Amino acid sequence: MTRCLFCFSSYVKKPSWSQLLLIETDSDLCLRCLRQLKKLEGDRCRICSRELLVRNWSQDGCCFDCMRWQRDQRTHFLLDKNISVYQYNLFMKETLASYKYRGDAVIAEFFAPKLYDLYMKHFRGYVVIPIPLSPQRLIERGFNQSELLLTGWKNATIHPVLQRKEREKQSKKSRRLRLASFDDNPFSIKKELNNISQKLNKAILIDDIYTTGTTLRQAAYVLKQIGVEEVVSLTIAR
Ligand SMILES: [Zn+2]
Numbered sequence: 248m249t250r251c252l253f254c255f256s257s258y259v260k261k262p263s264w265s266q267l268l269l270i271e272t273d274s275d276l277c278l279r280c281l282r283q284l285k286k287l288e289g290d291r292c293r294i295c296s297r298e299l300l301v302r303n304w305s306q307d308g309c310c311f312d313c314m315r316w317q318r319d320q321r322t323h324f325l326l327d328k329n330i331s332v333y334q335y336n337l338f339m340k341e342t343l344a345s346y347k348y349r350g351d352a353v354i355a356e357f358f359a360p361k362l363y364d365l366y367m368k369h370f371r372g373y374v375v376i377p378i379p380l381s382p383q384r385l386i387e388r389g390f391n392q393s394e395l396l397l398t399g400w401k402n403a404t405i406h407p408v409l410q411r412k413e414r415e416k417q418s419k420k421s422r423r424l425r426l427a428s429f430d431d432n433p434f435s436i437k438k439e440l441n442n443i444s445q446k447l448n449k450a451i452l453i454d455d456i457y458t459t460g461t462t463l464r465q466a467a468y469v470l471k472q473i474g475v476e477e478v479v480s481l482t483i484a485r
């Protein structure tokens with residue numbers, strides 16, 4: 248018997264057909280969790296990696312949301328690309344919530360290697376920047392989930408150049424207000440690192456979820472202001 252890394256229920260670990268066929272090797276999870284963990288697949292938005300359906304597909308291979316970001320001069324090409332691994336479904340929502348608020352570091356052990364593989368495949372050499380928490384949130388939570396996702400990233404330059412100030416919850420805001428939030432950006436470059444841009448041509452932001460894309464774009468905005476040419480992001484779920 249083994250305990251499932253996600254739900255802690257015990258299950259019998261035995262080779263399944265999918266494992267024999269090398270389709271899925273996440274045997275640290277019980278079958279119930281494994282079935283609910285859905286990888287993003289099929290046609291995806293070329294910018295944010297959202298699964299494209301007829302109703303959210305704009306002309307040039309990106310979703311309506313990204314099209315709106317691209318149309319606005321202030322947010323145009325802030326974030327060059329986001330890659331997410333899983334669908335942000337109810338299961339993922341609960342899993343990530345337990346991870347964030349109960350401090351389940353073990354889930355970082357599950358997700359960190361998966362993000363690392365994608366990093367090595369698509370963004371090798373990019374300077375890795377975890378999305379920071381504000382000092383107050385960090386004290387409340389005790390750890391930064393984005394930093395935990397970098398566990399075991401051996402061949403990566405990790406440079407936590409960003410800092411974050413306290414602000415109200417973003418989910419309460421409308422899209423119009425979210426656009427205004429670039430004037431009141433919670434992110435800034437740490438003072439001691441003000442002249443860092445020469446070494447930072449390509450940066451990759453790490454966070455757990457891509458929801459509206461505002462947080463990542465606010466962080467990207469600060470980096471582009473200091474001359475970083477390309478800013479991409481890697482997130483667990485979209
Ligand atoms: Zn489970």
Ligand SMILES: [Zn+2]
Nearest residue numbers: 292295310313
């Ligand atoms: Zn998109």
